[in-house]
Amino acid sequence: MTTDVTTDVTTDVTTELTPESELIIDRLRQLRTLDAPTHGGHVLSYVYDSGLAELDELAATAIRIMQPVNGLDPTTFPSVAAMERDVIGFTKRMLGAGPDAAGSDEVVGSVTSGGTESCLLAVKTARDVWRAAGGEGIPRLVAPVTVHAAFHKAAHYFGLELDLVSVGLDGRVDTAELIDRLAPDVALVVVSAPAYPHATLDPVGAVAAAASALGIACHVDACIGGWVLPWWSDDLPAWNFEVPGVTSMSADLHKFGYAPKGVSVLLHRGRDRQRAQFFATKRWPGYPVVNPTMLGSKSAGALAAAWAIVHRLGEPGFAALSASCKRATDALTDAIRAIDGLAVLGAPVGPLFAVAADESVPSERRIDPHVWADRVRQLGWLLQQQPGLTQANGVRLPPTTHLTITPVTESVLEPLVAALVQAADEVRGVASIDPMQVLGAIGGVAELLAGSGGGEIALSSDQAFGVLSQLGIGGGAGGETSASSGGVLPDQLAPLLTLIEALPAPLTERLLIELLARLVE
Structure with a gap:
């Protein structure tokens, strides 16, 4: 017995909102007025404005069409597999991973929810492949200190030791020193194209060659550069899959692919390697679960928008x-x-x-x-x-x-x-802020630092919020705050940045956690 499934794509139906729904939309528009402008070029981070209004409308329409679709199961929603296939195919060609002279097409990939998920999965895959090859103990992840913070998160989540190589004042890593850190306990070495903080293009060719000779995986994080460097300059050294020894790459469509957040591509050289990225289980009484990425149920909207933009451009x-x-x-x-x-x-x-x-x-x-x-x-x-x-x-x-x-x-x-x-x-000539002067003016913070001995600092939520309030951030007492930041940050951020640099990392991280948590509360 078979059941016919009726296609229910409604692309041109416009339903007028009720007055109650219009009030909700009006409230949403009011909330958006609190945000930094996402168009017009006045925000030089976080947003990637193509300047083409047509792309925004194209993306919005694509998202609306795919709004009800669950990207969890491409056997039920084959449109998801079709769009992913097209986006991955374009990305492969863009990153130098087309078929070789023998017709082999060994690079395969997945669409993820963003650069962080791509980076996490690259590390998780490398760790699992390293273990399967006989690696024991705690594996290392080697990278320049400029590597994206997503790799700090990946090492933390997946139990790797993060081995960061210092860079020069120009942001460049010493290639020999980076290669020197490679050893059998290294599951992955990461280089960036380019690194976000200073836009440094790491020595991809030399590091990938050295890693390959030692049987070590090499990931190129091209999350920010992947969709712009292919057309940037003919003078760039090789940095993509044209480099032998590059085993995986990440490239974000929601950056210079001009798609809405969040959509990225993670590519692996070799099907067997990429299959280690998957999670699958039948060991529960529900449906068999097979996930190529960390998410299960997920929207297909950002993928659809990216697919449409790739085809349009x-x-x-x-x-x-x-x-x-x-x-x-x-x-x-x-x-x-x-x-x-x-x-x-x-x-x-x-x-x-x-x-x-x-x-x-x-x-x-x-x-x-x-x-x-x-x-x-x-x-x-x-x-x-x-x-x-x-x-x-x-x-x-x-x-x-x-x-x-x-x-x-x-x-x-x-x-x-x-x-x-x-x-x-x-x-010009205004002196840089002395963090000790700022700390000395805030009661209790200096004592807190003195009692820490430079180690971990355990703070309850209330204690952390108390410190934030004395610093004049978090919406507490202690100073004027910026309307553009929802009232949680001071108008002048230079003193705050000075404190972030001066305070011990564990304390700063704990305070920032409290700040973001209180903002949502």
């Missing part, structure tokens, strides 16, 4: 948007290099870069990048402040301000550059 469209990003990036880096007191850190690759104080000029001409970013924010542009970091070898990476450039940036270059220059002129 194709290689020519992505190439044109990449060229726009490059023109804007070149113009902005040139403009900032011309600002007395600021310096572009290192030799950035791709549409992102970091700005530091120019230590070569006298202090009265120097510009603190965080104070500068605060002033730029007051002028209507949001840059991302990154605290400094003292590495294991004692070398301190300076505090920086990060900018991510998107195609829409080219259309607002003139007012943006004007704001960057004006802010620099207004804060």
Whole structure:
């Protein structure tokens, strides 16, 4: 006996909302007014604006069509498998993983919910393959210190030792030192194309070759660069699957693929390796569970939007948007290099870069990048402040301000550059904030640090919130807060970034957990 399944795709039906539903939508629109602007190029992090309104409408329509679909089971919803097949196929060609001369097509992959899930699955797969090959004990994950924080999370979740290699002041890792860390207990070495903090392109070719010679997996994290570097420059060294020894890659469609959050692609070289990514069980009384990714039930909306955008743009469209990003990036880096007191850190690759104080000029001409970013924010542009970091070898990476450039940036270059220059002129010579002065003015925090001995600091939720309140963040007493941050952050973020850098990492992390938890509460 068979049952006919009626197709119920409703793509053109418009249902008017009831007055009650209209009130709900009005409330949602009011909530959105609290957010930073997602279009127009005024936020130079987090959002990736193509500048093409058509893509937004295309994505929204695709999401609406796929709204009821559960991506858990492509046998029930074969549209999910079809879209995933198309997106993965395009990604493979883009990342140099097409069939070889013999017709072999050994690179396979999955669509995930974002870069973090792609990174987590790359690490989980490497750990399991390492164990299956006879690895015992706690495996290591080796990477430059600039590797994305998602790999910190992966090591924490999956029980690997995170072995980070220090980098130079320009963000570059010493290739020999990185290769020196490789040994049989290494389950995975990770390099970035490029690394997010400073846009450094890691030495993919040399590391992958050394890893391959030792039988060690090599992952290239191209979450931010994967959908823009293929069209960036002919002068880039090989960084993708064209490099022998690269065993997996991640690339996010919700960045320079211009799709809505969250959708990413994780590719593996070899079917057997990729199958280790899966989870399957029949050991319960329900339906057999087979998951290629960490999620079970999941929306197919972001996948559908990404699929539609890939088909709409194709290689020519992505190439044109990449060229726009490059023109804007070149113009902005040139403009900032011309600002007395600021310096572009290192030799950035791709549409992102970091700005530091120019230590070569006298202090009265120097510009603190965080104070500068605060002033730029007051002028209507949001840059991302990154605290400094003292590495294991004692070398301190300076505090920086990060900018991510998107195609829409080219259309607002003139007012943006004007704001960057004006802010620099207004804060030039302003001394960097002394964290000890800030701490000394906050009762109880200094005592808390003195009692910690530099180790772990155990705080209850109430204690952590009390500290946040004294710091003037979290919506508690102690200072003016910013309306753009929902009233949880001070108007001036430079002092906060100074404290984040100065406080012990366990304390800072505990306070940030409390901040985000209280924000939702």
